[in-house]
Amino acid sequence: MCTFAKEAVYTHGHSEAVLRSHSSRTATSSAAYLLPYLKPDMTILDVGCGPGTISxxxxxxxxxGHITAMEYVADVLETARACASARGVRNISFSxxxxxALPFPDASFDVVHAHQVLQHVAxxxxxxxxxxxxxxxxGLVAVRSIDFRATSWCPESPAMDCWLALYLRVARGNGGTPDSGRRLHAWAxxxxxxxxxxxxxxxxxxxxTPEERAWLGGVWAERTLHSDFASSATKNGFAAQDDLQQxxxxxxxxxxxEDGWLTMVHGEVICWV
Known part of the structure; x- marks a missing residue:
């Protein structure tokens, strides 16, 4: 039996750099395991939709059919609404x-989807x-979540080791489970x-590729200094500002x-009801 903190704090927060990073996600890049099971008339709940690109x-x-995009922070839903409007998507609502404690009656949806959510909840x-x-x-529940502990990179880097150790400490200190990807089947x-x-x-x-490295390195360089991750790291005594600068x-x-390489591993489950 697993035990969890009563409350959890979202480690990343919703800074501009975080939303920019999350807005790069698509159904193909982040929910490919689910797509073969979708039918044209299905109703979908997207839990933790963030900026709404996957939704x-x-x-x-x-x-x-119809999709309901749900987020726990109302302000972020404005970004999701703008995304849907810009793409001309009409079969979508926001909650x-x-x-x-989902605010919906029993048996409301054909599919419930959650991407990178369970690592952050209590x-x-x-x-x-x-x-x-x-x-x-x-119907089915489809969940995908990262396993940060399985992240790998090249070249070997003590500094990267320190980053990963710091991230794991901060996420766990916030009540999260940063290696949630490997736990999904047991939790299900x-x-x-x-x-x-x-x-x-x-x-x-x-x-x-140079473009991929520039993008990922850029957003993480910014997120390390200007996000709730940075605030949690310093507030909880896991790092000083000089450490974050490094x-x-x-x-x-x-x-x-030019030898840079980084891979992030995600666990996925499809659970039939």
Whole structure:
């Protein structure tokens, strides 16, 4: 039985650099494992939609259906609304809610989707129970989450080692589970899903071209200094400002290295209800 903190703080926050990073996500890059199961008339709940790029993409896969994009911070939904409007997506609505207490009746959706959510909530098993509750019989819950501990890079870098150790400390200090990707299948069983009806997979984000390195190194260099991650690191005594400056410089140096390579691993589960 897992135990969790009563409350969790979202490690990244919603700074401009974070939203810029998250806005790069698409259904293809972040929900490819789910796409083969979508049908044109399905109703989808996207839990923790952030800036809404994945939600707007998913809406195009259900042109006769509907998607509800939910986020716990109302301000972020304005960004998601703007994204949908700019793309001309109309079969979408927006809702404020808590993943651990979803504001919807039982059996409301054909599909419940959550990308990079369970690593940040205080009780991921309870969140999965709620996702199961609001899914119709025969529907599915699809969850993807990173395993930060499995992140790998080249060249070898003590500074990168320090960044990862710091990130893990900050995320855990905020009540999160930064290696959640490897735990999804166990959490799904604990949440009441039939193990025989849980499909597991894994996928990666890989960055190695000059353009990819410049983008990733740039956003992390900025996020290290100007995000809730930075605030949590200093407030909780995990790092001083000079330490964060060093990490930020490390990201820029990695981005400039023609041998630079970084891979982030994600766990995925599709759970049939």
């Amino acid at each position: 707007a993409d998913l809406a195009t896969y259900v042109p006769q 404020v809610g808590d993943a651990q 009780d991921p098993v309870q969140a999965l129970r709620e996702m199961r509750r609001v899914t119709r019989p025969g 069983r604990e949440a009441g899903f039939d193990a025989a009806r849980v499909q597991c997979s894994a996928s990666t984000w890989c960055y190695h 990490v930020s410089r490390m990201w820029k140096a990695w981005a400039a290295d």
